[in-house]
Amino acid sequence: MLDQTFVSQKAAIDPDNFALANCLRALAIDAVNAANSGHPGAPMGMADAATVLFSKHLKFDASAPDWPDRDRFVLSNGHASMLLYGLLHLTGYEDMTIEQIRNFRQWGAITAGHPEWGHAKGIETTTGPLGQGIATAVGMALAERAMAGEFPGLVDHRTWVMLGDGCLQEGIGQEAISLAGHLGLGKLNVLYDDNDITIDGPTSVSFSENVPARLEACGWHVIRCDGHDAAALDKAMTEAKAETSRPTLIAMKTVIGFGAPNRAGTAKAHGSPLGEEEGALAKAALGWDAAPFDIPADLADAWKAIGARGAQARAEWEDALAASNHADTFRSRIAGELPEGYEAAVTEARKALFDAPQKVATRKASQIALESLTAAVPAMIGGSADLTGSNLTRVPAVDTTFTAETPGRYIGYGVREFGMAAAMNGLALHGGLRPYGGTFLVFSDYARNAIRLSALMGLGVTYVMTHDSIGLGEDGPTHQPIEHLASLRAIPNLNVFRPADAVETLEAWDLALRTPGTPALMALSRQGVPQLREAGDENLTARGGYVIRSYGDRRDVTLLATGTEVSLAVEAAEALHADGVGVAVVSMPCWELFDAQPEAYKAEVLGDAPRIAVEAASPFGWTRYVATEDDVIGLRDFGASAPAERLYDELGITRDAIVTKARVMIAD
């Protein structure tokens, strides 16, 4: 049973803040009860801190939620969603009506179980998968630094994060913490809801670190305070803002479910509605007597005033923007537009490939493309998870290292694939930047749930995933992707590109940049391939699949292939044709784009002749285009360690294997 004296003592510390915070608590109790689903405990425990933050520190203007220079607020423990919805509603974000709050977690409501970016203004990112909120916030803070460097006077804001124990237990949380400390992100301020409770019980069942000491070891500024003491919170936030060279953690001791007499401070307050009875008892303990979903007028007014706190600062900022020489550029960047000259740069890069064909690995082709595109698109900001020399992601235009001292256009993310992916989401969400970052394709596994969030949110993030098959050779099965193409193709709203040559690679990059609502993932080779495309103005990769070679005046067989296997299919087709067989070779660099083509186009490309697919990967999914998986020349098992050519031979991905299978099929 929660000590009621405790509640009243806390109330006595700052009754105004307490009363405002109780609006958040009451809405959380009511909405979770109405939905009979959700998490009341965290909103109730963090309400005091959130109130101090919004009423005294957060730079925002509820009437202009898209203000580019607003502070970003990320609720990393997304299950506390009702805290955020309550804040947005109370401060007057237009679309967060009381009806939406009443419809918490219901079909069609913008008040989803976890905050979904795009549902409502003020939700800066989708959270729920733990640890990713803080990592995404690191990306936002990086974006702020980068944009402030480019647009001095127009960008100067902070990124505030609330998180719980879960975010700190997840490995990605540490990746984010380590990177933020390394890069001295002084405008990143994190409020840690240190409530000693996890789903399985007290955190002591699985978590006994000294969190402040860990973060200090990672270069953070750490402040401890009582998470229900408004004055202490205010002081801590003020101190956080005064620290400019290190990110700050405010470790707030809180009581989960604060106010609920029987559940506060226990795991029962975490993920279940309080219910009618305990909800009523909690309200009584808090001195709350309004009807469900009702906010007393004086408190509602006070919250509205909080929502308008930033109006003047915002107006001043608008004036500054209007007066700036960079106004047009800034607006265009924030709007996500490609700059003038972009088309010309692509055309020129294309012409250069036709003038001097490149027989290179597609990772190298990507580097060649990046050389042109990064020069033409200042929004592009690159990086790699410690594999720069392998991913070939660093090119002259971005050859400025992002350090603690100066922002740059190249971020050394370290061996932190997941943290990199989430940070790229944050860079994209911030506005003004088009992030890309590299690792090996096999390690897309490490970053997978952040790639999923890129796709779920629809962000203009590009993943440069090299060493895309057994073609990487000697590093062996741990480094050789097999199931990765299939598993990535299964993610909705993700364009997976596996270009066949330098031209397709350029085209894929062009599409990635032109399609900011869909993340792109480039699967690129370590080993060289000939340039198959020799002329033409059309971006054929935009079709997803197309006939790249046709031999003979009828089709006896169609060879479908992607990436490095397209040139192998071409070799096989030539051998077949020499024997009088009619063959079409279809390059399929992007299944998602191909599937979006008109039926007639697809039918024409795929043809009526028997089809064989060739891809140095799992056949899983290829039956979308071929009759059975037996018609796929692919890999049914993990790879092996040996030179690449030997692996292709031993594992049966060869010109001869294609020819043999084609002959059998035609004979059938």
Add this chain to the structure above:
Amino acid sequence: MLDQTFVSQKAAIDPDNFALANCLRALAIDAVNAANSGHPGAPMGMADAATVLFSKHLKFDASAPDWPDRDRFVLSNGHASMLLYGLLHLTGYEDMTIEQIRNFRQWGAITAGHPEWGHAKGIETTTGPLGQGIATAVGMALAERAMAGEFPGLVDHRTWVMLGDGCLQEGIGQEAISLAGHLGLGKLNVLYDDNDITIDGPTSVSFSENVPARLEACGWHVIRCDGHDAAALDKAMTEAKAETSRPTLIAMKTVIGFGAPNRAGTAKAHGSPLGEEEGALAKAALGWDAAPFDIPADLADAWKAIGARGAQARAEWEDALAASNHADTFRSRIAGELPEGYEAAVTEARKALFDAPQKVATRKASQIALESLTAAVPAMIGGSADLTGSNLTRVPAVDTTFTAETPGRYIGYGVREFGMAAAMNGLALHGGLRPYGGTFLVFSDYARNAIRLSALMGLGVTYVMTHDSIGLGEDGPTHQPIEHLASLRAIPNLNVFRPADAVETLEAWDLALRTPGTPALMALSRQGVPQLREAGDENLTARGGYVIRSYGDRRDVTLLATGTEVSLAVEAAEALHADGVGVAVVSMPCWELFDAQPEAYKAEVLGDAPRIAVEAASPFGWTRYVATEDDVIGLRDFGASAPAERLYDELGITRDAIVTKARVMIAD
């Protein structure tokens, strides 16, 4: 240029250790040069420490590599594989011949680019994907504690790990460190190759933590020492062994590529062969004048003696085992056998379901199965990544919490899915235990590369993944798996089970336990389903797919479904049958097992009639069994937040949708 005085000073500290270590360095130089591929720097930098460890501390007997009570040695920075191969060769592990060393990274050799478990004795786990070695080692140390508790006197050994900066940057490294500190794994000793170099250059480009302070904050015992000073290393390892209640980190300052005059201490020593010239210069600096791959006889003998150091201890242990009352049980456990009485337990559990059918969620069915199986199989050790009450993984027989004070049969892994999965790999690798652990299916993403390693190694690990579809309801798209079934089915050697009812769930568990060479992943529902199976002795799930219901004396249409959608398909079939349509409903709980059935069986089950697939997930991959993805009633996009029934209705996975599609198909 490396200061040669430095090399000779180091040699002066302990010339014997230095000479032994140079054997490792020379082999690493030669093998990497011969392969023209690999990582010489880390083996050269860690050679002194490895020599001290093997010659003075590691409990092992090269002539009996399977000795169950040997110390485990995990090379977490797996790219340093030549260090391990050198150690195994020099100490006399039978299968690690000089021919294998000469064939480093070649087709058919056991000396893969990264150490592959199963290739050679002495390779305790597959490493290479960074951070997972240490996390797997945590599992081994947990296994030691658990087995020592069960078999006092027979199990008492340590787990030694070598790792580099990469493992410490990866989030999973921190998950493992945090868990190990929490559980006070005093017999876990980690040697940190603190060489200040990462692939992209000096670690300072991306990593500036105080690692010792971070680990101390996580409850570790930390010792700093010079990684080339044998006496200091010996002292540190002695101290590590004296510490029993905390894991120990020995932070060794080392020089990467130690000895190579132009590359030592630089990123160039990391991942490229030294080459002829620099290799020769390095050997000269080290005072090494033997021919390539040649080890001078005195040193070879000294190493062989090291390999035999543990022979007596091993013999004594064999005597102790022979004298133990638990000898048979222990041997059976280490052999991975299921105990007597297992069959009877399954039969009884099956009968209980037939006697009293269970209309429950399949996660609950899993709990019911676990109640019987964990009681029958003492090797089973459970856990969850902080979702015990949701995954329903805790049952009476394992209801003893694993703590720092006492081993138990239930591990609270905390919010650390990836760390959990890797630890389970370690538990399985150790021998004697059958680990299972739970999280939500969507968060299989976080653990994905460790699941892949379970499959690559072929380990008896079972993943309990609940909340397996939009049927979880209000938590919304971040928590609703869509592409996960497809992406997991694409992994070779992983049995993905999605059982339809309580009987299939029991059968899936039975198969998981009977198939220790293939990990199992259970996709289990949050929402209830009727029990469809009512009688019969055969484990039909073992067939992977089977006709669960048949209506009418001919087949007009076949409905394929998995999990919670099987009962929906049955409802649709009944409606169709009422209209005179002949329908077969095929339950397909495990594609992998179905595909392994004889062709005739598969053809009979799938039938010649048009087929419709029903699964609340991405249609990706279903064209293996149906004509086109249009024939799949599934989900093409992410889910939404709402009560489950509403989601099924809104997203079109309903009885009526199946009926309508079937009618159209039959009419065609």
